[in-house]
Amino acid sequence: MDLFVQLTINGVIAGAIYALIALGFALIFGVTKFFNLAHGAVAVVGGYAAFFFLEHAGLGVLPAAALAVCVAGMVGFALHKTVFLPLRRRQATNLVLLIAALGLLTVIQALIAMFFGSQFHPLSQFAGAQEVYRIAGGAITLVQLIIIISALAVFGLLTLFLKKTKFGKAVKAIGDDEEVAQIVGINTHAIIGYVFFIGSAIAGLGGVLVGFDTGIEPTMGLSLLLKGIIAAIVGGVGSLSGAVLGAFLLGLAENLGIWHISGEWKDAIAFGILIFFLIWRPRGILPR
Amino acid sequence: MNAKEIVWIIIAIVVIGGGWLLLRDTTPADTSPIKIGFIGPLTGDAASIGENARAAVEIAVEEVNAAGGINGRPLEVIYEDGQCNGAVASNAANKLINIDRVPVILGGACSGETSAFAGAAEQSRTVTLSYCSSAPAISQAGDYIFRDYPSDTFQGAFAAKYMTETLGTQNVAILYAKSDWGNGIKDVFRREFEEMGGNVVAEEGYEQTSRDLRSQLTKIKAANPEAVYFLGYTEASIPGLKQAKELGLNVPLFGGDAWDDSKIWTDTGPAGDEAMYSIVYAPLNEEFRIKMKDRVGTNEITICSPQAYDGVKVLSQVMEKVGTDSEAIKNELYNTIYAGGVSGDRIEFDENGDLVGANYIVKKAMNGVAEPVQ
CATH class of the missing domain: 3.40.50.2300 (Response regulator)
Structure with a gap:
């Protein structure tokens, strides 16, 4: 019983991390319709920005995390302005955008490795000793609780924001048809810029929280991104509730799946689920 | 003197003069650097091990060159990043073997690195001396594959x-x-x-x-x-x-x-x-500790750095004796006994190229x- 509880908790924690990456990814995909692989690098930027503010600027945990989230958002916005927007203006195909994003992922990770070194840095050393809570025989740390709450809160706020504001309606309109949205007077480039900022900031929050839970390293972007993308595809690409559902499903399947088989099969389970959905339900659980 | 005679005289001068120049021992001593390769995780997993080992190798190379190099030729190391990853290490080794054409590769560090390129090294007769790979399977990797780190x-x-x-x-x-x-x-x-x-x-x-x-x-x-x-x-x-x-x-x-x-x-x-x-x-010694501290800025001597340092010394000793032909280096390594290293009192290879004996x-x-x- 304890084993089941703990594996479930582990799955929920993993799911919450995937959800933070998948939410931003799905949001950006919803309006641009291309696979922004640089999204993984933006999460790494968030983690390292927090590391910088904590280690070199001597800030407290909360201001450092908040600033790091903003930095990640701004980097995402800057990538849109300097790379994706010019390419999209030139009517670049999604394949070109995908490859440009892959290039950005590699370049950003390499730059981070140059400036900060390629070593692994746990951010938890800045937060002091970790409180461990016991829930029904399972253990969970404060940071892990914060990860789960953040993922759900971000999802709730984002959904509300997109539903209730004019901005949200514009985002939906662009997602439905960018050209028509432009014709009816929506400044699509500006809206997409804001979407990049918000989506990247959420990924940055994911990077920061992963840093506090386990640690950061320049190459962590790709694995985070892959899990985020699997979650988004399983949930239904471009749909926010789908992304969150897919993320938790993935986290739970990975962690409960290795109950009776060896833990080395975790990634195999994740990609197995991806292949299953691609073949039998390519539109995901909750298609947009 | 007609034109024919003049031609004959010129030919005679050229032949005699050329012969004299050729027979005279004028070949200038070869002072070009001896290049060897290094593979280790300079980024990615185990990067701290690779970077520390690189520092140890740099110290050993400086010492060898300060003592006059190898038969008057300076030793030079081409550093390649293996990222503790088989595919990356394999690319690095291909570059060292096919482009730089080094006779010897010092590395890899992670067992996955060494296993990945051992086949290519064996085939191209490039001597490989790993300073950190401990996977038992490497014992069977080939005649050209050695390690001065004990098998697991x-x-x-x-x-x-x-x-x-x-x-x-x-x-x-x-x-x-x-x-x-x-x-x-x-x-x-x-x-x-x-x-x-x-x-x-x-x-x-x-x-x-x-x-x-x-x-x-x-x-x-x-x-x-x-x-x-x-x-x-x-x-x-x-x-x-x-x-x-x-x-x-x-x-x-x-x-x-x-x-x-x-x-x-x-x-x-x-x-x-x-x-x-x-x-x-590893016995280490004060001189090595001080030199490492000067180079990396801390007291850190990670696993394998002593072996990397000794690896350079063993290879220099062998190349001093038999030159840079990889087959000669390989044969000599099987007969080499290196005493007084910082990684062990005695470095000696068995018939698999493995280090003989280990103390933990x-x-x-x-x-x-x-x-x-x-």
Whole structure:
């Protein structure tokens, strides 16, 4: 019983991390319709920005995390302005955008490795000793609780924001048809810029929280991104509730799946689920 | 004198003069640098080991060159990053073998690196001397493949003996990185431990790049072991050790030689207290310690740096004797005995190119520092 509880908790924690990456990814995909692989690098930027503010600027945990989230958002916005927007203006195909994003992922990770070194840095050393809570025989740390709450809160706020504001309606309109949205007077480039900022900031929050839970390293972007993308595809690409559902499903399947088989099969389970959905339900659980 | 005679005289002068020039021993001594390759994880997993080893190699090369080089030729090292990854190391080795055409590669560090390019090195007759790869399978990698780091056959057996006899544990769990190193040592340990009457209650592997070992640790905890044999590199071990404590896995954690990285213990802090690991005994010496400190800025001498340093010295000694022909170097290495190194009192290779004999000690972490257990 304890084993089941703990594996479930582990799955929920993993799911919450995937959800933070998948939410931003799905949001950006919803309006641009291309696979922004640089999204993984933006999460790494968030983690390292927090590391910088904590280690070199001597800030407290909360201001450092908040600033790091903003930095990640701004980097995402800057990538849109300097790379994706010019390419999209030139009517670049999604394949070109995908490859440009892959290039950005590699370049950003390499730059981070140059400036900060390629070593692994746990951010938890800045937060002091970790409180461990016991829930029904399972253990969970404060940071892990914060990860789960953040993922759900971000999802709730984002959904509300997109539903209730004019901005949200514009985002939906662009997602439905960018050209028509432009014709009816929506400044699509500006809206997409804001979407990049918000989506990247959420990924940055994911990077920061992963840093506090386990640690950061320049190459962590790709694995985070892959899990985020699997979650988004399983949930239904471009749909926010789908992304969150897919993320938790993935986290739970990975962690409960290795109950009776060896833990080395975790990634195999994740990609197995991806292949299953691609073949039998390519539109995901909750298609947009 | 007619034109014909003049031509004949010119020909005679050229032949005699040319012959004299050729026969006279005027060949200038070859002073071009001898280039050898280096492969190690300069980024990615185990980067701290690779960077530290590189510093040790740089020191050894400076010493060799300060003492006049190899038969008057300076030694030069081409450093390539293997990222502790087979595919990357293989590319690096192909470059060293086919483009730089080095006779010798010092490396790789991770067993996965060395295994990946050993075939190419053997085929191209490039002598490979690994300073860190310990996977047992490398013994059979080929005639040109050597290592001055002991095979894990020794380490796995040592750990099994230490855990049964010194720690008195009968039921252990194994948590290992899925890599040539982790797999190799796990197999030897399991065999030896069970032969001594021990019982392996759980065996959990994880992807080398994974940082979330919670579910593996959860299962291990549920199996109720008296101790855990945890084979991981720095990057996974830091979160792994913390997660073990968070989950309330309060049994002794025993690790492999990759834990001899001070970063693990400073970063895990109290979560790493009481963790133990086995490490090859290296005599070191004060001069080497001081030179390393000057170069890396800390007292850090990670696992394998002494072997990397000695590797350069062994290779220089051999090339001094037989030149830079790779076959001659290979043959000479099998007959070489190098004494007084910083990694061991005596370096000698057996018929598999493996180091003969190995001594291990155990270190225990406390308050962020690992110290030898008396």
